[in-house]
Amino acid sequence: xKLTKKLGAEFIGTFWLxxxxxxxxxLAAAFPDVGIGLLGVSLAFGLTVLTMxxxxxxxxxxxxxxxxxxxxxxxxxxxLAELGPYVAAQVAGGVAGAAILYVxxxxxxxxxxxxxxxxxxxxxxxxxxxxxTAALVTELVMTFMFLMIILxxxxxxxxxxxxxxxxxxxxxxxxxxxxxxTNTSVNPARxxxxxxxxxxxxISQLWLFWLAPLGxxxxxxxxxxxxxAED
Numbered sequence: 001x002k003l004t005k006k007l008g009a010e011f012i013g014t015f016w017l018x019x020x021x022x023x024x025x026x027l028a029a030a031f032p033d034v035g036i037g038l039l040g041v042s043l044a045f046g047l048t049v050l051t052m053x054x055x056x057x058x059x060x061x062x063x064x065x066x067x068x069x070x071x072x073x074x075x076x077x078x079x080l081a082e083l084g085p086y087v088a089a090q091v092a093g094g095v096a097g098a099a100i101l102y103v104x105x106x107x108x109x110x111x112x113x114x115x116x117x118x119x120x121x122x123x124x125x126x127x128x129x130x131x132x133t134a135a136l137v138t139e140l141v142m143t144f145m146f147l148m149i150i151l152x153x154x155x156x157x158x159x160x161x162x163x164x165x166x167x168x169x170x171x172x173x174x175x176x177x178x179x180x181x182t183n184t185s186v187n188p189a190r191x192x193x194x195x196x197x198x199x200x201x202x203i204s205q206l207w208l209f210w211l212a213p214l215g216x217x218x219x220x221x222x223x224x225x226x227x228x229a230e231d
Contacts, residue, residue, distance in 0.1 A: 009060035018097030021045035042175035050168030067213035071147035074221025094193030119202035143216030
């Protein structure tokens with residue numbers, strides 16, 4: 001498969017993740033009477049990955065996330081030469097998804113993008129008021145576990161055909177745990193897309209939502225290599 005086709009698939013997949021996941025949070029989470037709440041938003045993020053894994057997994061591997069690409073490289077599953085282009089395509093897709101969401105959301109009278117726009121944050125911008133340390137630990141550990149799920153579910157020794165389900169449900173579980181803490185990132189592209197439109201505190205706190213997910217992913221790749229190593 002040509003790299004350009006892989007990058008196109010990553011762009012579309014990450015676009016869908018941000019539009020579907022963040023869109024559910026911005027447009028539907030607290031909608032009067034039929035709001036989907038934390039449970040619905042968690043499921044929405046899982047469904048975006050599940051659907052795209054079946055749609056484009058055979059084209060690009062369906063990373064949709066710079067941390068996933070880094071973790072797969074760290075685990076010996078992805079070439080370094082494609083890492084930079086994949087990250088660029090994912091961030092571009094995340095920004096495009098956030099742009100479409102912005103166009104839709106601002107069609108409602110009185111919509112205020114500075115109120116949050118599904119951005120990730122800590123301290124006073126954490127949904128539950130959690131500290132920087134709590135947010136850092138949460139994002140690092142959750143991304144570590146997400147990569148362990150991905151690496152394990154896609155292992156040649158794992159049952160075939162079920163990886164998208166395990167990965168989608170894994171991301172759902174991660175959101176159920178960590179939305180109150182950071183609004184759940186585990187994905188720098190997802191965080192960057194909406195932060196650029198939020199335009200203030202989300203940009204100043206964005207560094208954590210690159211540092212922690214990338215660190216957790218890197219550690220997971222190294223850890224899974226240890227499991228794969230010959231005794």
